[in-house]
Amino acid sequence: xxxxxxxxxxxxxxxxxxxxxxxxxxVVVLCSYLLTLLxxxxxxxxxxxxPRLHSPMYFFLSNLSFLDLCFTTTCVPQMLVNLWGPTxxxxxxxxxxxxxxxxxxxxxxxILLAVMAFDRYVAVCxxxxxxxxxxxxxGWQLAALAWIIGLVESVVQTPSTLRLPFxxxxxxxDFVCEVPAxxxxxxxxxxxxxxxxxxxxxxxxxxxxxxxxxxxxxxxxAVLKINSAKGRRxxxxxxxxxxxxxxxxxxxxxxxxLQPKNPYAQERGKFFGLFYAVxxxxxxxxxxLRNKDVKRAFRxxxxxxxxxx
Numbered sequence: 001x002x003x004x005x006x007x008x009x010x011x012x013x014x015x016x017x018x019x020x021x022x023x024x025x026x027v028v029v030l031c032s033y034l035l036t037l038l039x040x041x042x043x044x045x046x047x048x049x050x051p052r053l054h055s056p057m058y059f060f061l062s063n064l065s066f067l068d069l070c071f072t073t074t075c076v077p078q079m080l081v082n083l084w085g086p087t088x089x090x091x092x093x094x095x096x097x098x099x100x101x102x103x104x105x106x107x108x109x110x111i112l113l114a115v116m117a118f119d120r121y122v123a124v125c126x127x128x129x130x131x132x133x134x135x136x137x138x139g140w141q142l143a144a145l146a147w148i149i150g151l152v153e154s155v156v157q158t159p160s161t162l163r164l165p166f167x168x169x170x171x172x173x174d175f176v177c178e179v180p181a182x183x184x185x186x187x188x189x190x191x192x193x194x195x196x197x198x199x200x201x202x203x204x205x206x207x208x209x210x211x212x213x214x215x216x217x218x219x220x221x222a223v224l225k226i227n228s229a230k231g232r233r234x235x236x237x238x239x240x241x242x243x244x245x246x247x248x249x250x251x252x253x254x255x256x257x258l259q260p261k262n263p264y265a266q267e268r269g270k271f272f273g274l275f276y277a278v279x280x281x282x283x284x285x286x287x288x289l290r291n292k293d294v295k296r297a298f299r300x301x302x303x304x305x306x307x308x309x
Contacts, residue, residue: 009091010185011171012082025274026083032278033076040065043294049089050297056139057123058118058293067105067112074101075176075277082175091160093289095177101156102178102277106253107204108150113246114208114215115142120239121215125222149204157200160193175274201257209250216243252276 015021047053047062075098077107083086090098120131148164161179164186179197219239226232252275 009089009170010177011169012078012088012177013171013173014079014082014088016176019083022083026080027028028074029079029083029274029278033072033080036068036072036278040069044069046294046297046301050300053293053297056119056134056136057116059136059139060112060119060143063146063160064109064112064116067109070101071105071109072278074098074105079277096158096162097177099161099177100154102176103157104150104154106150107153108146110204110208110253111149111250112143113148113242113249114211115146115244116242117126117215118142118241121219124219124239137241143148148299153200153204160196164188164190165191176277178256197257205250205253205257209246210284212246218283249276 015025043065044062047058047065078090078094078098082090118133123130125131158180161182164182165188166182166185167187170185172181172185179193183193183197186193216239223232223236256276
């Protein structure tokens with residue numbers, strides 16, 4: 001895969017022109033990473049140990065937690081090293097692993113969030129048939145489909161990006177090895193790669209997001225037909241956490257991959273890319289803080305909730 005134009009490594013510039021900002025970001029990223037590890041590990045533990053969370057919704061949530069753990073562990077340790085010290089290099093192999101993992105797990109998360117929206121649609125709009133439609137076998141199939149699509153996307157796009165001949169300075173104007181920054185670093189015509197990225201963005205970002213919006217449109221109509229205010233609050237409560245996660249995730253990803261090509265957009269894209277890599281994996285904490293079932297499961301794990309006789 002490595003041609004004569006492939007560098008031995010890259011320099012991840014980040015915000016190297018402002019060392020004080022980098023020190024502040026180091027603390028923010030470190031705290032975020034520790035919270036990500038804690039929150040996602042807790043979700044995985046509760047989903048495994050508590051029988052009351054053995055449902056499709058929490059099966060998909062545990063997949064999301066595992067995905068986010070892998071996602072952050074791939075990029076954040078390298079990011080912390082680069083933010084703290086003067087050395088900001090990453091090897092070609094490290095860049096390959098980072099890019100491959102980013103594309104694979106990012107794509108998987110796009111599909112998985114659409115699957116979770118479908119799960120909430122069936123739960124709200126077809127509650128009597130939920131157990132029949134979203135049965136365990138279908139849950140495994142949908143989760144496997146999300147992971148397979150993510151793997152295929154990464155296998156296709158990673159080699160074509162890293163085969164590009166890069167400028168001699170090897171300076172990537174970003175915190176991580178991302179497709180847009182690497183394409184910008186190339187010293188030859190990148191039309192094919194840009195078209196490939198645009199097509200992938202449509203199928204992986206626009207299509208799942210459209211399905212999510214359609215699902216929530218149907219959910220909103222169904223909820224508004226409920227006469228009881230308590231019933232409406234309960235129905236919205238089952239979806240609000242997922243909707244917040246979708247908003248945070250897609251807003252940052254779209255800002256990174258669908259931004260125009262100009263210096264201002266590139267600089268703004270760095271901040272969104274940083275949030276995409278560090279902030280969105282905190283989304284499972286939203287479920288932890290907002291979901292009553294998860295909080296009750298946590299109290300049962302600590303032995304602070306007495307089971308009814």
